[in-house]
Amino acid sequence: MLAEANKLGRITLAGAGPGDPDLLTLKALRAIQSAEVILHDALVSPAILALAPPEAERIFVGKKGHGPSIRQTDINALLVQHARAGRHVLRLKGGDPLIFGRAGEEIAAAKAAGITVEIIPGVTSAQAAGAALSVSLTHRDFARRLQFVTGHDRTGALPQDFDWQALADPVATTVVYMAKSSFAPLAAMLRGKGLADDTPAVAVMDVSLPSQLVLHGTLADLPQRLREANLPGPVLVLIGRAIKS
Ligand SMILES: C[S@@+](CC[C@H](N)C(=O)[O-])C[C@H]1O[C@@H](n2cnc3c(N)ncnc32)[C@H](O)[C@@H]1O
Known part of the structure; x- marks a missing residue:
């Protein structure tokens, strides 16, 4: 049981602020710099994504133009799948993750899978x-x-x-x-x-x-x-x- 828990990765749910990289918190910046997989929305600016290590896998899970957005259940599944593979998964959202960000569903999915979630607030x-x-x-x-x-x-x-x-x-x-x-x-x-x-x-x-x-x-x-x-x-x-x- 313990060995299995040790193999699990973790999820960080962080706010990227409104767009200007200078409005990131230091804690969000550290999470970006240490993430192995980043699932991000359209509202996360390119200048902020550029702060991640080149080897970090970036997965866009936002809405493209007027096209359909990826389903929330699929985002939840991706978060859990990458954390189960032992990675540090960063879910990066525009603004503050707990304000109109569907964070509740992602937190619930991680908890149901027994994965630790850390929340880093952002400037809304x-x-x-x-x-x-x-x-x-x-x-x-x-x-x-x-x-x-x-x-x-x-x-x-x-x-x-x-x-x-x-x-x-x-x-x-x-x-x-x-x-x-x-x-x-x-x-x-x-x-x-x-x-x-x-x-x-x-x-x-x-x-x-x-x-x-x-x-x-x-x-x-x-x-x-x-x-x-x-x-x-x-x-x-x-x-x-x-x-x-
Ligand atoms: C899904 S909500 C996410 C809100 C985000 N979690 C926050 O705390 O700002 C998306 C809406 O937030 C607002 N928003 C987010 N970033 C913005 C920005 N840089 N400028 C203006 N509005 C913004 C817009 O109303 C946009 O339609």
Whole structure:
């Protein structure tokens, strides 16, 4: 039993931050430098992957363009298969691995296989967006809470089971992840629940990267600006009085 456990490798689940390699934690950098196999998403920038040893096997498990993404169960199986072969497997995700990253399913699969998992947090894109905009997301004059929400449910549509009234809180800062296609219906719902049309709203693409782009607007006009801009990269939308502070 002990001999078998010794043969097992291990899994590290790490956040690569929003893209700028300087925003990696030292611990994530050390994990990248010692990994034998790296399973990475599309949001992990090439500059970060370049920090891995040349001999480390890199496996892309993200979504390619509009094509189908690899199934989560297949990613879980790959993690377990490589760790069972005695390797140090690094699952590298954009931002923080525990925020909208399906980490729960990977942790459960590793535990079920008896494999040790270490988690290394990362700078989530919402934090980097606050820095890029030079605003305090919890400015005490304007925000009583900070809420991270997803624009996608499992089917890719805007979730319908939000507490909409709570989301429309005028003293909250709301950060919408995966906001590109769902921000228009989300903004319409918030306005319908009484959030003022002139509430500041900002879209940020590729935060922390040289291609970073910021679109300023309001809850009323940002949906159209976003549609017209047709941004090619990942986009977050931040809503609330604090982001104009
Ligand atoms: C599956 S979620 C992963 C979130 C990630 N775990 C994090 O903590 O930032 C993907 C979404 O995160 C946001 N995102 C991640 N990196 C980003 C970046 N560099 N710039 C803008 N948005 C980003 C976008 O909303 C994107 O659609």
